Amino acid sequence: MIFTDYHVHSDYSDDSWYLMEDVVKDAINLGLAEICFTDHVDYGVKEDWQATDAYLVGANKVVKNVYYDLYFTELARLKETYSDQIKLKTGLEFGMQMHTIPQFTRLYHSHPFDFILLSVHQVDDQEFWTGEFQKGRSQQECYERYYDEMYQLVTTYKEYSVLAHMDLIRRYLDNEKDAFEQTKEQIAAILKVVIKDGKGIELNTSSHRYGINGYTPSIEILKLYRDLGGSVLTIGSDSHKPEQLGFQIKEGQDLLRSLGFTELCTFEQMQPIFHRFA
Numbered sequence: 001m002i003f004t005d006y007h008v009h010s011d012y013s014d015d016s017w018y019l020m021e022d023v024v025k026d027a028i029n030l031g032l033a034e035i036c037f038t039d040h041v042d043y044g045v046k047e048d049w050q051a052t053d054a055y056l057v058g059a060n061k062v063v064k065n066v067y068y069d070l071y072f073t074e075l076a077r078l079k080e081t082y083s084d085q086i087k088l089k090t091g092l093e094f095g096m097q098m099h100t101i102p103q104f105t106r107l108y109h110s111h112p113f114d115f116i117l118l119s120v121h122q123v124d125d126q127e128f129w130t131g132e133f134q135k136g137r138s139q140q141e142c143y144e145r146y147y148d149e150m151y152q153l154v155t156t157y158k159e160y161s162v163l164a165h166m167d168l169i170r171r172y173l174d175n176e177k178d179a180f181e182q183t184k185e186q187i188a189a190i191l192k193v194v195i196k197d198g199k200g201i202e203l204n205t206s207s208h209r210y211g212i213n214g215y216t217p218s219i220e221i222l223k224l225y226r227d228l229g230g231s232v233l234t235i236g237s238d239s240h241k242p243e244q245l246g247f248q249i250k251e252g253q254d255l256l257r258s259l260g261f262t263e264l265c266t267f268e269q270m271q272p273i274f275h276r277f278a
Helices: 019-030 067-083 098-108 139-156 170-171 181-195 219-227 247-256
Strands: 004-008 036-039 087-095 114-119 200-204 231-234 264-269 273-277
Touching: 004 019, 004 087, 004 231, 004 264, 019 036, 036 067, 036 114, 036 264, 067 087, 087 098, 087 264, 098 139, 139 170, 139 181, 139 247, 181 219, 200 219, 200 247, 200 264, 219 247, 219 264, 231 247
Parallel strands: 004 036, 036 087, 087 114, 200 231, 231 264
Antiparallel strands: 264 273
């Protein structure tokens, strides 16, 4: 089975100081055959870098989106330098909201991509990680509003590859309680659109780092995706540090196989490539 990590962050994400070339070297040492860089872009809550800004390599404390010119230039160089040792794919993680679709549309058409993660990190410019979104809402209301935004996005925006960490909101609510049964209808509606459009979902292995009881998405969501006919799957560590790269990837593959999935995907020029489990 191909050993890949399709959710990798570097110094170009505002919450990581993991230099891109160090990521590549570490991935080679781990035996990864292929990785995709998916650094953060979150319009609505973050601004773009400007040509006059001072970008401090490995030391940025400024919360901004990817510095696109530097990102794509370095990635192209690394692809060439390490071409005989590892496959490097070009991606981004689009932290989308309905009102930011125009900005992401422009970004998507400004550069060639292999892969795009569609994530919901905030709603109405209210962040989950700060607790702002959750303030004044019950846990059920948080889930319902989160999945409503996701449904609107997948029915409106089509220039993505897979949904990232589909039940991410759980990380900021009750780690022990899985609210799948209370939100099953919303989740199913989203997955039906994803499948109809030929898109996919990811298995994100970072749940173990965040103390979540289970996987992200939950095994119940993975089973529902399977039962609805979904087959486009990627797996990613959501790494931001050296010790997180490739984390639980092989265990995640074993899980997918145990659930009856037969293939895992990599991507090239936004098209899925299917690899059969051994």
